Amino acid sequence: MNLLETRAEELIRGSLKPVPAELNELDWKSALSDKSDRITQHLSAFANQPQGGFMVFGIGNDGVPTGLSKADGDEIIHRLGNIARHNMAQPIALEHFWSEIQGKPVLVAYVPEGADKPVYPRNGTAYDSYTRSAGQTVKMSRSEVKQLIAKTHGICFEEQIAATGLSVDDVLNKLEYDSFFQLSRRNLPDGKNAIRDILLNEDLIGQDSQGLSITNPGAPLVDTNRFIDTAPKSRNESLASLLRRLNICEERGSGVDRAIDAIEAYQLPAPKFMKGDDYTRVIIFAPVPLSRMDSDDRIRACYQHCCLHHVNNQLVTNQTVRKRFDIPKNSHPMASRIVAETVESGLVKPANPESQSKKFANYIPYWA
Numbered sequence: 001m002n003l004l005e006t007r008a009e010e011l012i013r014g015s016l017k018p019v020p021a022e023l024n025e026l027d028w029k030s031a032l033s034d035k036s037d038r039i040t041q042h043l044s045a046f047a048n049q050p051q052g053g054f055m056v057f058g059i060g061n062d063g064v065p066t067g068l069s070k071a072d073g074d075e076i077i078h079r080l081g082n083i084a085r086h087n088m089a090q091p092i093a094l095e096h097f098w099s100e101i102q103g104k105p106v107l108v109a110y111v112p113e114g115a116d117k118p119v120y121p122r123n124g125t126a127y128d129s130y131t132r133s134a135g136q137t138v139k140m141s142r143s144e145v146k147q148l149i150a151k152t153h154g155i156c157f158e159e160q161i162a163a164t165g166l167s168v169d170d171v172l173n174k175l176e177y178d179s180f181f182q183l184s185r186r187n188l189p190d191g192k193n194a195i196r197d198i199l200l201n202e203d204l205i206g207q208d209s210q211g212l213s214i215t216n217p218g219a220p221l222v223d224t225n226r227f228i229d230t231a232p233k234s235r236n237e238s239l240a241s242l243l244r245r246l247n248i249c250e251e252r253g254s255g256v257d258r259a260i261d262a263i264e265a266y267q268l269p270a271p272k273f274m275k276g277d278d279y280t281r282v283i284i285f286a287p288v289p290l291s292r293m294d295s296d297d298r299i300r301a302c303y304q305h306c307c308l309h310h311v312n313n314q315l316v317t318n319q320t321v322r323k324r325f326d327i328p329k330n331s332h333p334m335a336s337r338i339v340a341e342t343v344e345s346g347l348v349k350p351a352n353p354e355s356q357s358k359k360f361a362n363y364i365p366y367w368a
Contacts, residue, residue, distance in 0.1 A: 020063025022135035028059035040121040045130040045137040046111035047119035058106030067104035171212040224273035228307040270301035302342040
């Protein structure tokens with residue numbers, strides 16, 4: 001038995017016990033589907049998987065080996081091989097062998113990892129690529145496709161470009177370069193060109209034919225609605241660990257909480273968190289009176305107010321909402337309307353749904 005067969009049998013047996021479950025590296029099939037489009041999706045996903053993956057024919061969706069005849073197996077390999085060669089933008093050379101699981105013969109088709117990823121169906125583009133997630137074949141997001149292309153061509157995450165075509169002024173406006181010089185215990189040089197040259201030497205920015213660019217990419221790893229309460233996640237744990245040891249960042253993930261707390265203290269509009277395919281954007285607003293806030297502004301502020309109070313084990317009431325928006329006591333119906341429209345949006349709910357009292361009602365975030 002060669003290494004490929006040994007690896008396949010270990011994955012098969014591991015997928016069947018103790019609880020049957022398909023893996024990212026392995027998919028059970030009782031037979032080959034008549035839907036060639038779905039087959040190409042599976043081939044794309046396994047070819048984009050590190051070290052490839054296996055399609056095992058002769059095991060049902062419930063994880064029970066049913067076995068497969070030699071004739072059926074030969075037909076499967078013939079059809080699967082044609083699809084792998086003719087229906088993919090990058091033809092795939094499959095390997096196959098027979099194995100025995102719980103006394104039943106099964107056919108194992110190995111889809112090797114593609115050399116030029118992403119691998120995708122011939123009738124699509126790179127953004128029609130697929131991947132494996134939780135044992136399922138799913139379409140890649142645009143961000144995942146970009147990351148895979150960069151990785152395939154040897155471009156690590158830290159070297160990817162966040163923005164291009166920026167002037168020196170644009171770059172310096174986007175960077176807190178003074179903090180860099182303070183943390184590195186260096187004097188701030190005179191003139192923007194001198195600052196630019198040092199940042200270039202540190203590889204924090206790069207120069208192209210159009211001007212300067214900065215590197216700060218990445219979609220958020222958690223739902224933007226959960227920035228206040230969710231535990232922190234690091235995209236690059238080794239870098240995060242170094243920054244924690246240098247006391248540059250913490251591990252508690254309290255930065256957003258403290259920012260929201262300061263914003264509420266000054267009755268500023270709530271910040272807006274936005275997720276893109278490959279970026280995270282936060283908009284901080286200048287002071288705006290309540291009379292000029294629209295419904296989205298009020299709901300966003302009330303929801304963040306509720307999240308902040310909940311993680312601090314505090315209750316949200318009409319009184320706390322009045323304080324958040326600096327609403328006079330004789331205008332308390334305004335606070336009630338803000339709470340009501342936030343509840344209607346689904347972002348906030350009553351802490352005690354059975355209570356009929358509006359005056360003494362408490363509120364919590366929808367996820368609490």
